[in-house]
Ligand SMILES: NC(=O)C1=CN([C@@H]2O[C@H](COP(=O)(O)OP(=O)(O)OC[C@H]3O[C@@H](n4cnc5c(N)ncnc54)[C@H](O)[C@@H]3O)[C@@H](O)[C@H]2O)C=CC1
């Protein structure tokens with residue numbers, strides 16, 4: 135029995151979660167897997183109800199689970215709250231409390247997106263990148279301060295924090311093309327100099343892996359002009375946050391990017407995107423990032439590769455049949471909404 139806690143969150147969170155969960159029921163029947171599911175308040179809606187974006191009851195449920203399925207949090211309604219009460223504080227909080235230092239964000243180009251992406255097909259066909267983002271360190275968690283005239287957010291990393299994430303990078307690279315790009319800003323930042331030193335030290339244990347270092351500004355450029363050179367990218371928290379949104383353009387939309395946050399006993403699975411207030415409540419959101427995050431849960435928490443693949447293949451089939459939500463639709467697409475897209479995937483399983 136896999137105990138799941140579902141945190142729908144804010145904005146498009148509840149609609150993408152509602153649409154996607156029936157797929158898990160179907161997978162559980164087909165592959166004889168047992169799940170229990172409990173829903174809990176988290177994010178802006180939790181603040182409205184409890185005065186706390188990450189209520190104790192939610193934390194209790196999370197601690198008693200094997201995995202968390204998260205929609206998305208945040209929105210303009212909560213933007214003026216003090217930092218510790220904002221929905222985003224709950225997100226950072228759950229990552230830190232569960233020790234989820236390793237965020238895996240796969241980015242894949244599908245041929246069907248040719249008319250949607252801005253690249254000529256020869257530059258992008260075959261793009262298949264895994265971004266490994268450090269998730270519990272750096273500027274989002276370092277010392278912060280503010281007075282009338284000054285504000286700061288420290289980028290802080292220990293050698294141990296760098297080593298464990300970089301090691302994940304090498305391990306994943308070993309199982310793929312044995313090429314690892316480490317992204318830093320070692321020409322300017324002390325934290326990046328440490329990052330690079332540790333990476334070079336760990337690299338000695340993986341002589342088969344070709345290691346390349348890139349400064350983050352150049353990495354942003356290279357992702358646009360020559361994305362096919364990348365296979366596995368490992369980087370610190372904020373760089374990974376920014377580069378993964380940028381890389382989502384290679385997959386046609388943020389709505390195509392799933393993620394797994396790992397490192398402790400309990401994994402969190404969530405789309406890489408946010409709560410998309412601009413399209414919330416309109417049945418427009420692409421649920422595929424969430425659906426593909428369920429596949430990652432089956433792979434990493436349930437260790438059931440067959441079930442994970444079944445979801446990924448079903449998504450592929452639906453896309454190949456020309457169905458698309460508006461964010462990935464081209465002139466010849468069959469336009470569908472959030473619910474219908476998820477139903478189509480379900481039918482393919
Ligand atoms: N993991 C999380 O819960 C995250 C939460 N946020 C929060 O979300 C709120 C909105 O942030 P934004 O910067 O606007 O980022 P966002 O990721 O919510 O949206 C950026 C753009 O991508 C589009 N988009 C996002 N997901 C989509 C989907 N599934 N299908 C189709 N289009 C999609 C949106 O419509 C928007 O145009 C903020 O409060 C932010 O703090 C942002 C990122 C991650």
Ligand SMILES: CC(C)CC(=O)C(=O)O
Pocket residue numbers: 222225226274375406407
């Ligand atoms: C609150 C942010 C760190 C969320 C985000 O942008 C992300 O995890 O990608």
Ligand SMILES: [Mg+2]
Pocket residue numbers: 375376379406
């Ligand atoms: Mg982000």
